[in-house]
Amino acid sequence: MTTNIVVIGMGYVGIPMAALLADVEDFYVTGIQRRSKRSGWKIDCLNSGKNPFEGNEPGLDQLLERVVKNKKFQVTDNYDVITKADFVLIDVQTPVDDQKKPRYESLKExxxxxxxxxxxxxxVIIESTLAPGTTDNIVLPLLEKHSGMKRGEDFYLVFSFERVMPGKLIEYITDFPRVIGGGCDKANENAKFLYGKVVKKELQVTDTLTAELTKCIENTYRDVNIAFANEMALVVEDFNKIFESYLCSV
Structure with missing residues (x-):
């Protein structure tokens, strides 16, 4: 039996995930992309089996070409395709504004x-980076209100954040552990079934809030390390200047 999957947002997270899932036997994937002036061109690009990203992404070109050729993947701007979807992945941007506050306009939309x-x-699985509590306090009420259904009874909601790195998009999905934060055992079971087809490492199951916290802590840890490395580079640069001045004096 075919598992139908919809991935919303054809960016650095959505495209490689959609392509990997489409390459799984009995999986069929539809990507949803806004037909905007800035990024609407991706629809035709992806439907022709082409990679829209600049730079080298090992494995992605061949993967996209194969899944499109095999009629396992297509992209549209029409949300009607969700009526047949067993899984819906949300991979939209969640940037911060000038005040460093998250902007969730796309997520809400x-x-x-x-x-x-x-x-x-x-x-429904959210892979975008979210502040702790966003899944339950923002996304869940919108889904229930506009669907007329209840989480855990009529549909399932999971937060499972991406770990992607430009230049290593495929590798960072398949070769890193995946944290799954569902609202109930059935939600986690469904997510494990999906990710188990493409992720080679451990699937770590937890609750939604813990998964959101984990992503924020990981990002903060990375940010601190980058900032520390930059500070050390500045210190070394200053010492080099002092050393050069000393040599000139000698």
Missing amino acids: VSKLLAPHMKKGAT
Whole structure:
């Protein structure tokens, strides 16, 4: 039996995930992308089996070409395709504004748009980076309001954050452990079934809030390390200047 998957957001997270899932036997994937002036061109690009990213992404070119050729993957701007989806993955941008506050306009918009089309029993998975509490306090109410369904009874909601790195998009999905934060055992079970087809490492199951916290802590740890490395580079640069001055004096 075919498992139908919809991935919303054809960016650095959505495209490699969609392509990997589409390469799984009995999986069929549809990507949803806004037909905007800035990024609408990706629809035709991806439907022709081409990689829209600049730079080298090992394995992605061949993967996209194969899944499109095999009629396992297509991209549209029409949310009607969600009516058949067993899984809906949300991979939209969640940037911060000038005040360093998260901007969830895209997240809210797609939540409202997808909800009326969800079929009973569908699993919605958010892969975008979110502040702790966002899944339950922002996304869940929108999905329930606009679908008329209840989480855990009619549909399932999971937060499972991405770990991607430009230049290593495929590797960072397949070769890193995956944290799965569902609202109930069935949600986690569904997510494990999906990710187990493409992730080679451990699938770590937890609750939604813990998964959101884990992503924020990981990002903070990385940010601190980068900042520390930069400070050390500045210190070394200053010492080099002092040493050069000393040599000139000698």
